[in-house]
Amino acid sequence: MNLRILVSASIALILAISSLPLLDPKYFISWKPSLSSPVADLILRNGLIYTSDDSLLFADSMAVGDGRVLRVGNYSFVQELADYRTEELDLGGKVVVPGFIDSHVHFISGGLQMMQVELRGVDKKEDFVGRIKDAVKSTKEGSWILGGGWNNDLWGGDLPAASWIDDITPKNPVWISRMDGHMGLANSVALKLAGITNLSEDPRGGTIMRTASGEPTGLLIDSAMKLVVSQIPEGSVDDRREAMLRASSLALARGVTTVVDLGRYFPGLSADISWEDFSDVYQWADSFSKMKVRVCLFFPMETWSRLADLTKKTGYALSQWIYFGGVKAFADGSLGSNSALFYEPYVDEPHNYGLQVTEPEVLLNMTLESDLSGLQVAIHAIGDRANDLILDLYNLVASTNGMRDRRFRIEHAQHLASGTPDRFGKEGVVASVQPDHLLDDANSAGRKLGKDRAEKESYLFQSLLNGNALVAFGSDWPVADINPLSGIKTAMRRRPPTWEKAWIPSECVSLDDAVKAYTISAARACFLEKHVGSISPGKFADFVILSAKSWEQFAEEASADIEATYVSGVQAYP
Ligand SMILES: *[C@@H]1O[C@H](CO)[C@@H](O)[C@H](O)[C@H]1NC(C)=O
Ligand SMILES: *[C@@H]1O[C@H](CO)[C@@H](O)[C@H](O)[C@H]1NC(C)=O
Ligand SMILES: *[C@@H]1O[C@H](CO)[C@@H](O)[C@H](O)[C@H]1NC(C)=O
Numbered sequence: 001m002n003l004r005i006l007v008s009a010s011i012a013l014i015l016a017i018s019s020l021p022l023l024d025p026k027y028f029i030s031w032k033p034s035l036s037s038p039v040a041d042l043i044l045r046n047g048l049i050y051t052s053d054d055s056l057l058f059a060d061s062m063a064v065g066d067g068r069v070l071r072v073g074n075y076s077f078v079q080e081l082a083d084y085r086t087e088e089l090d091l092g093g094k095v096v097v098p099g100f101i102d103s104h105v106h107f108i109s110g111g112l113q114m115m116q117v118e119l120r121g122v123d124k125k126e127d128f129v130g131r132i133k134d135a136v137k138s139t140k141e142g143s144w145i146l147g148g149g150w151n152n153d154l155w156g157g158d159l160p161a162a163s164w165i166d167d168i169t170p171k172n173p174v175w176i177s178r179m180d181g182h183m184g185l186a187n188s189v190a191l192k193l194a195g196i197t198n199l200s201e202d203p204r205g206g207t208i209m210r211t212a213s214g215e216p217t218g219l220l221i222d223s224a225m226k227l228v229v230s231q232i233p234e235g236s237v238d239d240r241r242e243a244m245l246r247a248s249s250l251a252l253a254r255g256v257t258t259v260v261d262l263g264r265y266f267p268g269l270s271a272d273i274s275w276e277d278f279s280d281v282y283q284w285a286d287s288f289s290k291m292k293v294r295v296c297l298f299f300p301m302e303t304w305s306r307l308a309d310l311t312k313k314t315g316y317a318l319s320q321w322i323y324f325g326g327v328k329a330f331a332d333g334s335l336g337s338n339s340a341l342f343y344e345p346y347v348d349e350p351h352n353y354g355l356q357v358t359e360p361e362v363l364l365n366m367t368l369e370s371d372l373s374g375l376q377v378a379i380h381a382i383g384d385r386a387n388d389l390i391l392d393l394y395n396l397v398a399s400t401n402g403m404r405d406r407r408f409r410i411e412h413a414q415h416l417a418s419g420t421p422d423r424f425g426k427e428g429v430v431a432s433v434q435p436d437h438l439l440d441d442a443n444s445a446g447r448k449l450g451k452d453r454a455e456k457e458s459y460l461f462q463s464l465l466n467g468n469a470l471v472a473f474g475s476d477w478p479v480a481d482i483n484p485l486s487g488i489k490t491a492m493r494r495r496p497p498t499w500e501k502a503w504i505p506s507e508c509v510s511l512d513d514a515v516k517a518y519t520i521s522a523a524r525a526c527f528l529e530k531h532v533g534s535i536s537p538g539k540f541a542d543f544v545i546l547s548a549k550s551w552e553q554f555a556e557e558a559s560a561d562i563e564a565t566y567v568s569g570v571q572a573y574p
Pocket of ligand 3: 365366368369
């Protein structure tokens with residue numbers, strides 16, 4: 001090597017190093033104990049900051065540095081952390097809240113659905129057919145056309161049939177699911193691939209809808225859906241990655257900065273898919289710095305030992321973006337498919353009490369083992385009986401395995417018998433609930449349970465709060481839209497479209513409680529309260545600027561627009 005170059009390079013290096021403390025004030029400051037406070041990158045002032053932190057619930061200013069909240073308070077207090085590089089944002093009196101945490105999503109399923117035919121909101125048969133027709137144009141011959149979100153109630157109730165779309169889809173199998181996910185329409189090409197004919201028998205727990213003459217119409221209900229769904233190729237790795245990125249952009253546009261992903265698991269679907277999503281999608285995105293939303297992952301409970309082994313090696317935070325939540329199982333089915341488990345039978349099916357979908361001994365064994373290995377457990381329970389069974393199970397597991405901070409979760413906790421709401425608070429069980437589901441269920445619950453029973457026990461958010469339960473809000477996206485501001489409004493107003501009055505007015509909650517359920521309580525519900533959930537010094541600077549000009553206005557209108565979403569102190573939307 002040329003000696004002269006080496007010498008001059010060394011001199012340049014020495015000069016560069018020795019000039020650092022003089023040129024970089026941050027470096028310089030670190031040597032001065034009196035100036036040891038970090039410098040703010042960003043100061044927000046003149047706002048109405050709702051922190052979700054009871055030690056200082058409202059403030060007008062905050063300072064952000066290195067992706068974290070540094071200070072919250074009045075302007076002169078946070079301004080102490082400014083220097084010449086600090087940016088300042090005048091909020092003009094607007095409301096700021098912590099980034100929302102959606103406590104229950106199926107993130108990659110939702111993203112995949114965004115890439116498919118969107119039938120949500122379609123209110124005419126012609127539009128339904130039109131959207132499929134458009135999809136045919138952009139789909140290769142022989143490839144599946146997939147989609148969902150249709151609701152026949154919007155066009156008067158007629159159920160769709162394969163005959164609506166067979167003419168326009170002679171070369172493509174089609175599968176489009178109803179908004180609630182318990183019914184779907186296949187065209188004749190798809191029926192043929194699935195081997196469904198005049199002679200097929202209904203599988204257990206499902207129905208193949210037929211015409212009066214016995215011919216399948218194309219509609220499949222509950223477990224019969226699997227006949228077609230099992231024929232659909234699993235999305236490619238690229239599709240699943242794209243799905244996650246699209247889902248993240250949508251979440252940010254709605255003010256969501258953290259999601260709890262319950263995976264793509266539903267009873268009968270392979271548990272491996274959640275693990276493949278973890279490695280192919282989330283770990284891939286993290287290693288290429290493509291994560292935009294923090295995710296807390298739950299895995300199918302039958303794979304508890306795999307998660308237990310992994311967390312022993314890695315801990316619960318893989319990075320600032322990916323956290324391990326715990327494991328999930330199912331106690332019962334759903335109200336829409338008459339499979340949620342109740343003490344009394346369904347009014348429209350007098351012999352049906354619903355289903356216990358996981359063998360009780362198996363569920364107990366898995367819960368004991370998961371809990372013993374330190375994992376958090378979340379179990380889906382919708383009917384009143386299912387909720388009591390799981391509370392009993394949790395009690396038994398807690399007394400067997402001994403005291404610890406375990407925060408058992410019940411997902412949905414939708415219908416609760418008298419006395420049950422208080423048990424959540426007393427027994428320290430998290431109620432992970434989805435306000436927007438009540439918009440669809442208010443009508444059907446009356447029909448399926450009877451009006452009185454439905455009003456006594458459905459979506460008892462205020463009763464849960466009165467009993468000191470930790471209540472976490474979520475959407476169940478893509479079953480309902482990912483939209484915390486909508487969920488907050490629904491929890492406050494409980495007014496389904498076309499309803500004049502609230503459904504069960506005594507269960508309406510305050511704006512403060514609704515925002516907390518989407519922020520700090522949601523963070524506690526998945527053990528992330530040290531990192532997120534409130535605008536508190538030391539936590540990630542994840543927050544949302546709303547259009548509302550005062551807390552009173554926000555409370556009165558129960559709505560606002562998302563103006564900007566920040567993650568780690570950086571604007572991520574728009
Ligand atoms: C601003 O906040 C600081 C710290 O909380 C406090 O000491 C000070 O009195 C406040 N100033 C005003 C004008 O309220
Ligand atoms: C199924 O039934 C329909 C109506 O009875 C009939 O027109 C059709 O030919 C039958 N298809 C087969 C494959 O048997
Ligand atoms: C769960 O079942 C397995 C296999 O039958 C058994 O070895 C284990 O001891 C059971 N665990 C508990 C906690 O009952």
